[in-house]
Amino acid sequence: MSVMTTTQHAAYDTKVEGNIVFTQVDTAINWMRKNSVWPMPMGLACCAIELMGSASSRYDISRFGAEVMRFSPRQADVMIVAGTVTYKMALAVKRIWDQMPEPKWCIAMGACASSGGMYRSYAVLQGIDNLIPVDVYISGCPPRPEAVLEGLMRLQKKIEAEKSATSQFKKS
């Protein structure tokens, strides 16, 4: 709740009227979005194992509201590309990304998804950012679950700063 900015207002007394908080639409929307980021786990290699580790009890990604792994792109908010994206898989990843509704974000997890990693090869896409826009890159091969959580928190900071509602209105 610390994000929401409460202000004193003469017309309302929270002790009388109940729990009313004043804030901005952007702040409210972003607060809701960033605390329920449903991931689409695009597990393609060993990074997916660490992603599973970050979802289970020791690291518990649900502390950050991102435990609802959706295997349908239509219900997901963030695509976590976890693993080596081969050229054979690349357009399938793009297709799933295209099926995700806006607003959507992308986390490139690990060296392979970020840059092709150790696979300087004819068979491997040299970074998923060649096909889809990436919001957060997580280094590591594979990254530890702590790094995944750090990446998720960075994404939350990014969502916090978005002009979610005001960007919908044009200045006349």
Add this chain to the structure above:
Amino acid sequence: MSSANTLASQFGSAIIEQIDFRDETTLIVDQESAKEILRFCRDELKFDYLVDISSLDNLGTEPRWEMVYELCQLGNGTNEHLRIKYALGENEKADSVCDLWATANWHEREVYDMMGIEFTGHPDLRRILMWEGFPFFPLRKDFPLAGRESEMPDVAFTDRAPLEGGPFVTSPTSASTVHREPRSRDMK
């Protein structure tokens, strides 16, 4: 009598060379007789398990290809291994051994996919790792490690990978390791 000796007495001059190294026997055989030798290995010598088929690209030498068959006896408990090699010209096709060992189906598809060697008598010779329509054979020595550009609309595309002074690959040569595996090599 070892399997290699039996084969030598049975096929005579079709067996070009026998190499023994640390209890591993490799027979280099004639391409014409290779299928018959492999059939004999399965039926008479009880090599009931085909471990692997692989191929070598000796670019710049003739014949260019070399086929390698790794056989094993599982059923009689001896676990004896036998490697059979034969040379294959650049534009020649290899005989499929799918009718001898069913597992050869996927092995031969992999050889076809990676090296571009075709097999006569294969029931379903398609690519197995790369997609249908990929225009290159990536394990050939004249294929750059970085890859080449290709485009199959709605299926897949490929691009060149940055190699930073590479590629760090070996070339077939009898010269020293320094020549065979330089720190960097320019490829056109």
